[in-house]
Amino acid sequence: MKVTFPHMGTLYIPLRLLFTNLGLEVVVPPPISKETMNLGVRHSPEGACLPFKLTLGNYLEAAALGADTFFMAQGYGLCRFGFYTEVQQKIMRELGYDCNMALVNISQNVLQNLLRRLKELSGKSYLQVLRAVRLALVGIKVLDDLEKLLYKVRPRELRKGESTKVYQNTLARLERASSVSELRRVGSEGLQELAAVSQDPNRTPLRVGILGEFYVVLEPFTSSDVERRLGEMGVEITKYLYPSDWVSFHMFMQLFRIFKEHKSAAEAARPYLAYNVSGDGLQTVGQTILCAEEGFDGIVQLYPFTCMPEIVAKHLLPKVSDDYRIPVLSLGLDEHSGNAGFVTRLEAYVDLLNRRKSLMGREAAK
Amino acid sequence: MAKVGIPRALFYYDYFPLWQAFFEALGHQVMVSDATNKGILEDGIKRAVDETCLPVKLYMGHVQNLRDRVDYLFIPRLVSLEEKHFSCPKFIGLPDMVRGCVPNLPPILDVLVDLTDNKKLTRSSLLELGKLLGASPAQVGGAYQAGLQAHRSYRARLKQGWSHEEGIRGSRPETLAEPENLLRVALLSHPYNICDSWASNNLMGKLKRMGAAVTTADALSLGYLRQKANTLSEQIYWTFEKKLAGAAMHYLETREVDGIILVMAFECGPDSLVTELIEREVRDKLPVMTLCMDEHTGEAGIMTRLEAFVDMIVRQKSRQEAAAAKEWAEA
Numbered sequence A: 001m002k003v004t005f006p007h008m009g010t011l012y013i014p015l016r017l018l019f020t021n022l023g024l025e026v027v028v029p030p031p032i033s034k035e036t037m038n039l040g041v042r043h044s045p046e047g048a049c050l051p052f053k054l055t056l057g058n059y060l061e062a063a064a065l066g067a068d069t070f071f072m073a074q075g076y077g078l079c080r081f082g083f084y085t086e087v088q089q090k091i092m093r094e095l096g097y098d099c100n101m102a103l104v105n106i107s108q109n110v111l112q113n114l115l116r117r118l119k120e121l122s123g124k125s126y127l128q129v130l131r132a133v134r135l136a137l138v139g140i141k142v143l144d145d146l147e148k149l150l151y152k153v154r155p156r157e158l159r160k161g162e163s164t165k166v167y168q169n170t171l172a173r174l175e176r177a178s179s180v181s182e183l184r185r186v187g188s189e190g191l192q193e194l195a196a197v198s199q200d201p202n203r204t205p206l207r208v209g210i211l212g213e214f215y216v217v218l219e220p221f222t223s224s225d226v227e228r229r230l231g232e233m234g235v236e237i238t239k240y241l242y243p244s245d246w247v248s249f250h251m252f253m254q255l256f257r258i259f260k261e262h263k264s265a266a267e268a269a270r271p272y273l274a275y276n277v278s279g280d281g282l283q284t285v286g287q288t289i290l291c292a293e294e295g296f297d298g299i300v301q302l303y304p305f306t307c308m309p310e311i312v313a314k315h316l317l318p319k320v321s322d323d324y325r326i327p328v329l330s331l332g333l334d335e336h337s338g339n340a341g342f343v344t345r346l347e348a349y350v351d352l353l354n355r356r357k358s359l360m361g362r363e364a365a366k
Numbered sequence B: 001m002a003k004v005g006i007p008r009a010l011f012y013y014d015y016f017p018l019w020q021a022f023f024e025a026l027g028h029q030v031m032v033s034d035a036t037n038k039g040i041l042e043d044g045i046k047r048a049v050d051e052t053c054l055p056v057k058l059y060m061g062h063v064q065n066l067r068d069r070v071d072y073l074f075i076p077r078l079v080s081l082e083e084k085h086f087s088c089p090k091f092i093g094l095p096d097m098v099r100g101c102v103p104n105l106p107p108i109l110d111v112l113v114d115l116t117d118n119k120k121l122t123r124s125s126l127l128e129l130g131k132l133l134g135a136s137p138a139q140v141g142g143a144y145q146a147g148l149q150a151h152r153s154y155r156a157r158l159k160q161g162w163s164h165e166e167g168i169r170g171s172r173p174e175t176l177a178e179p180e181n182l183l184r185v186a187l188l189s190h191p192y193n194i195c196d197s198w199a200s201n202n203l204m205g206k207l208k209r210m211g212a213a214v215t216t217a218d219a220l221s222l223g224y225l226r227q228k229a230n231t232l233s234e235q236i237y238w239t240f241e242k243k244l245a246g247a248a249m250h251y252l253e254t255r256e257v258d259g260i261i262l263v264m265a266f267e268c269g270p271d272s273l274v275t276e277l278i279e280r281e282v283r284d285k286l287p288v289m290t291l292c293m294d295e296h297t298g299e300a301g302i303m304t305r306l307e308a309f310v311d312m313i314v315r316q317k318s319r320q321e322a323a324a325a326k327e328w329a330e331a
Ligand code: SF4
Pocket: A049, A050, A051, A078, A079, A080, A081, A082, A213, A279, A280, A304, A306, A307, A308, A309, A310, B269
C-alpha cells in the first residue's frame, strides 16, 4: 500500500509527516505543474471546477509513481467538493488504476472520523495515531505562522525576493523535520530569519484582504502566485483561510476566538447574504465588510470559474463594494488564467489602490 | 387581497401548484411572469453575473418582468428539501442574489426550507410569512395543507405522463390516441432546462417531431428514484441530481427507452459531476448524450446533435431487430 493525497499549498509537509509517522509508505505527488494541470483537464468533465481537475492531476501523477491509496476529505454540504472522489475514483478505475479511496467524512465529527480512518490504514493503536496527528497539527501551525509573517515582511523588504528565499529555505528544512521539537525549532528559526530580512521601516504598504474559495486561496499555483506578486508590488496581504484555523474550528471547536471570527463574518454579511451557501461564499461577503471596517485598501476575491458559492457572493459584492467604498477585484481562475493579462489586471488594480490612497491622504491632510 | 408574484423559472416547474394553492387559500391572487422571451432573457443577462448559469439569468429576467405588477414576490430559500440532501448554492442564495441585482423590487416573501439543519426555522418562517400577509397560524396551516394537496395531485398527473405545463394548467387537450412511436427517449434534466420551450429551443417539441416519445424523471416516483440512485452512488447529496441518477439507473435496468439525453446548463455545478458519473455508467450499455446549454446555444447546433443521436438509435435498433429476426429465422 502506498498512500497519496492531493496538494494544497504546503500541506504536503504535515501530511507526509502524518503518514510516515504511522509507518505508511507515502508518495507525495510531484509539485503541481503545467503537466499536472493538463493531465487533470484531459480526464475531467469539462464543467468541473478547477480544484477537481488539479486534484485529479495529482492523483494520476502519484498513481504513475505507484500510489494506490488516496487520502481525501468527503461529505455532504460541502458544495461539489464532497462529491469529487465519487467521480474521480470512477475516472481512475476506467483508466486502469488500482485505487482505494481513504476518505474522511468531514461533515460531522471530523476528529473521530480522521482517527478511525488512520487507525484502519495503519493498524496502529489510537495512541500512536493521536501522536502522529498531533505532529501534523504542530506542522500546520508552524507553517501558517511562517506564512503570516511572510506576508508582512515581503512588501517591506529592501531586496526584492529576499523574504521569499528565506521562507523557501525554511520550508526545505521543515520537510526534513521529524519531531515536534524539531518542527518548533526550525519554525522559530524561520520566523527569526524572516524578521531579520532588511526592510524599509518608513513604508506603509497597501492592505489587501485575500478572500474566496479555500482551495485556490491555499494553492498558489492556481492564481499564478498572486500573493507573491501582490507582496512584491508592495501590498501587505491578509488571508483568512488557514488550515490551522480550519482545524481548530472543525476539530476543536473550543478555540473560541476563531469561532467568533466566523460568526461575525456571517453577521456582517447578513444584510446582503442571510444564509450559508456552502463553500466560502458567506465568508467572502462578510469578511469583505469586516475588512472595509478595519480600513483595508482593497479586496481580492479568488475563485475557480463556475464556483457556485463564490458566484453567489459575486452577485452581492458590487453592492457591498459601493456601500463600504472598498474596491474589490474578482479573479476567476481556470486552466486558461494566469496569462499575461492576469498580471496586467493585478497591476492596474494596485495602481488604482495607490491612487485612491494618496487621494484620500491628501483629502485628510486638508 | 394582495397580488403575489411567482417567477416562471427555476423551481416553478416543481412547486408552482403547491404555492399557488397556498396563497389562494389565504385569499391572495397569484401572478406569474410571462413565458420566456427575448426581452426576459436580455434583462436577465444584464442583471445576473456573467459567469452564472442560464437558469439563474432567466430567473432574474422573470423577476424583472413581474416586479411592477405585484405587491409581493415569492422567492423561497430552498436549502434542503430532505434530510442530508441539498439544493445547489445558487438556490440557497437566491433571495439575496435577487435583492442584490434587481432594483426597485416589491417586498420579497422568502420562506426558508432547510430540513437538514434548521427544521424549526423552516416552520417559523412559514408562519412569519403568513403574519406578513395577515394570516393566523391556523390559517397558514390550513393553506399549507391545501398546497400539499395540490402538489400531490400535480405529481400524480406527472406520473400519468402529463407534461409539466399540462400539470400546472390542470388540463390536457383531448388528443387522439397517441401515435405509435418508433422511439422512446428519456430526457433527464432539471425541469427548468427542458420545460421552458423558448429557452430550451423547444427541445421537447423537436424530439417529438422526430418521432420520439419523450419521458422525464418526474414520471417516476420520488422514493423509488432515490432508492435507484443509490445503486449508482450513495453519495449524491443533491436532491435534484439524485432524481436524475435514479431515473438513469431505472432506464438502464428496464430498457424502457432506447436512449437517454442528459440536459444541463453549462455552468451547472452539481450536474457537471453527476451527469459525468451517469454518462460513464450508461454509455457502454445504452445510447446516451449530454447536451450543455447556455444563452449562446443555437437552434441549429441542437438540431444537428439531436438528429445524429436519433439516427444512431434508429440504426442501432434496426440492427438489433435484424439480428433478432435472423436468430429467429435460423432457429
Ligand atoms: S466551492 Fe467552488 S471550487 Fe469548491 S467545490 Fe464548490 S464550486 Fe467547486
